[in-house]
Amino acid sequence: MNSGRTVAVRLLVFAASLFVASIAIFLVVNALPGDVATAILGFGADPASIADLRARLGLDRPLLVRYFAWAGNMLTGNLGRSYLTSESVTALVAPRIGVTAWLVVISMLIAPLVALPLGMLAAMKRRSWQGATASTVSQIGLSIPAFYAGILLVIVFAVTLRWLPANGYTELVDATGRWRPVSFVQHLVLPVLSLVIVQSSVLTRYVRSAFIEVLSEDYFRTARAVGWTRWRALWRHGVRNAAISVVTVIGLQLATLLVGAIVVEQVFRIPGLGTALLSAVANRDLIVVQGIVMVLVFAVLVINLLTDLSYLLIDPRLRGRDAR
């Protein structure tokens, strides 16, 4: 019941955040200088045709009416229609989510695989050269922006060595229904790598400090006292305890990874959410901007929710806390 209550509270906070976010997004996007009708019609458009187009797009309605129309539709999964092409925004955004998701999910799966061993090594051997090396490597990775890493990777692996394509994207299953796994992977290697370099470096720092903390805990010393090896004690008690802070960081990292992906998509010309967002902003296709930002906010909130809920799974103490 108690963990049930915790879950209920979390869900409530989630829904409220989503609602507040939708208002904020709507207001900010609509306060952007520049007008979609002017942007569409461009040069030489007379005021009459601009007014005409605004009316056709429903932009002459009061702000409040437009907000509720948009938010109401959103509850049914309908993000509206693009001002520019009249296409459904949901249909426009859905394939983009897939592209960005590949990038983010693959990076996030690889980053801990690099960071956990590296971070543990840095913690366990922190007074020897191995630990110092691990720390230095992560420090260097941390100080390189993802886009810069991307450019360097392209110069080395695409321009000089010609092992991989410089940019672009191939769907796993192309328009004709043909599977293209090789091309799909080739196009993702460099963008994923440039995200992983930064992400795993950040994560390594956190893993290291989480484990250093564990090493000085009483339960760790006790485990050692009853004859467990350092690694076994660390594995048995350390991982779970360190996991709380590492999972928190992974949750936060996922959010920054989404933003990082937007930049990396530009460098590698990947048609994901970031590319779609930038072109919609440039064209003042505000309804598409609202839709994409909403999707991003939704993703971040879901990640936070899952992070919160995962504490309950990882740490039995939290489950029992409310019972007292």
Add this chain to the structure above:
Amino acid sequence: MVSGRISRRALLGGTAAIAISAAACSGTSTPSATPKTLSVGATLEPPTLDPTMSDAASIPQLLLYNVYETLVKLDSDGNIKPLLAVRWDVSSDNTSYTFTLQQGAKFASGTAVDAAAVVAGIQRMRTSASATIKSQLAPIAEVSAQDSSTVVVTLSQPSNAWLYSMTSTAGMIVDPATTDMATKPMGSGPFAFSTWTKGDSITLAKNTKYWGTPGRFDTVTFRYYVDPNAMITAMLSGDLDIISNLQAPQSLSQFADTAKYTVVEGTTTGKVTMGFNHSSPALAQLKVRQAICYAIDRKALLNTVWAGHGQLIGSHAAPTEPYYEDLSSTYPFDPAKAKALLAEAGVANLALRLRVPVTKYATDSATFVQSQLKDVGITVTIEQLDFSRWLTEVFTNGDYDMTIVAHVEPRDLVKWADPKYYWHYNNPQLQALVKEADAGSSDDYERLMKQASELLAEDAAADWLFLLPNLVVTTSAVTGVGQNATSLSFDLTTIASQ
């Protein structure tokens, strides 16, 4: 009356950069009986494919002459040539045009391009939402089919600009069966629209029913690179065969290996114009405008901003426009004279706002201009605006003193005759010249427009900083890319690959 049209995207990117590649990304599996493919990379992706909805230059770049055809087209020297019309006869009073249509021309759908379809096509454009197209077609009084292969267009007044605009977007003949121009364009060109992967590329397929010389490629893919360096690395890594119109001329040296690459350099119609707001009190004075023109070393600016590629023009005309002459020495670099003129005008401590769209040529030029004007005692504050904001605040609301934008539309000098246009330039003498030129014979047109161009230069109506070059980089396999970009089309019909 109005012929020139500036396209918002065109302004942003200059004439959009294009790259071409034989499709293969390294390592992708290609079947042995490889279909002939071409990958054309460009800078800006069209926001929509409906040219009646949007002025984006990326739309004619992709569709004009390739997917949509026009009655008449512009050749590589900027002359009007037959396309869907084999010939046209003009009445003695220059108000009635009789077009004789190409026999056997068909849309990609198989429907004949007959007189009825052409009439329907012109009528469709006349009801366009784009005010630009509407005004270009405004001289038309009536369009009718005389018989199945003859179309008669009657104008309410003679207009040289009208026939010219029929070579551009306004003249595109759309298949009458088209229902969705925004995502499924249908025309009669050598290529037909195939697929659009948003944020990435648009693919055209060979129109197997094409009436003329068939397209030389089975598919042509336009790939869009927002970042010019991404396009360059794609070229260097072997993903591309051609970069047409390089947007980073400083990187030209990377393609110096003549065994691998060919560099073609020509002209565009992209006039990088530093416009003055003529309703701002200081800039309404001729001496102040002249002082600014004298104060700027445009040769040095071109070297700094565009690595010396491009040329100085001095007025609102490009070499591929019929009324062009070199007026670049009207105001040679002379800071002392600039200071003297400012003193004569009684202007001291002049402060001006230079509000530019965020695009490389504009922001780089702005910095250069700022430092040179400082030397003659003019304080310039630079403000960079994203293009939509620029469009609303500078272009529509006229809230600026000076701005820098490339006017890429061919033959757009006529914009200076519109006092409501964002420069607020109101010169009755120029307006009379432009009007007379439009209504006159073709000789009159050239002569009078030349006078108009000279008048603009002498009046220092703007400071034309330079003309954007057409910089094409190709691999040795590709041939036939036009040296000069005379229209907004990236014309695929001349391009071949070994």
